[in-house]
């Protein structure tokens with residue numbers, strides 16, 4: 001079986017002072033390589049927590065998570081950071097670009113982190129920026145770009161190392177309807193052309209429609225389909 005993500009009994013409990021908050025309860029989830037999955041659920045149901053655990057940004061309190069055959073629990077911080085840089089692209093609601101870097105420089109960052117020379121990182125970044133439709137915007141700073149253009153830069157940055165897994169947390173949450181539709185279109189293209197597995201947390205029904213499968217989270221648990 002070619003699963004890219006396997007979550008096996010994943011729970012997450014946040015301890016803040018006296019209070020324990022259970023964000024995920026015994027979540028089992030398998031995602032095929034190349035699949036396009038939308039994660040839906042009410043606010044506070046654990047969607048971002050699950051996405052961050054799949055991407056190795058956070059660790060479960062119990063249970064196991066395998067990505068591309070690797071048990072993330074077996075990786076120490078340094079190896080986990082390396083894993084993220086090579087295997088996972090992240091796209092967030094508020095773009096999270098570096099404000100003092102140009103579009104091109106933002107996209108070059110992950111390529112340089114995995115050890116590419118500046119010249120090669122630049123070439124790759126230019127290519128992917130063209131792909132996401134940002135010709136003529138390479139030297140713009142984030143504040144000189146529209147929301148949709150900033151999200152395109154963020155998507156280019158997420159893809160620059162050609163990761164098998166693209167994780168998006170409400171990628172259209174901060175965009176108007178039309179711009180959101182363009183970003184959804186771009187994400188679908190990426191899924192088909194790059195064969196990237198897409199996992200998108202969203203409230204956007206259009207993404208739910210475009211996805212191969214919907215996973216519903218309620219109170220930290222997956223509802224049976």
Ligand SMILES: Nc1ncnc2c1ncn2[C@@H]1O[C@H](COP(=O)(O)OP(=O)(O)OP(=O)(O)O)[C@@H](O)[C@H]1O
Pocket residue numbers: 014015016021022023041042043044045046047048049050
């Ligand atoms: N770092 C943290 N420390 C303590 N509690 C947290 C932390 N992160 C999340 N939580 C709690 O865990 C639960 C799940 O949060 P999470 O952010 O995963 O929800 P979500 O489904 O993404 O919600 P939203 O749709 O509002 O983004 C919430 O009750 C939240 O308050």
Ligand SMILES: [Mg+2]
Pocket residue numbers: 047048049169
């Ligand atoms: Mg969230």
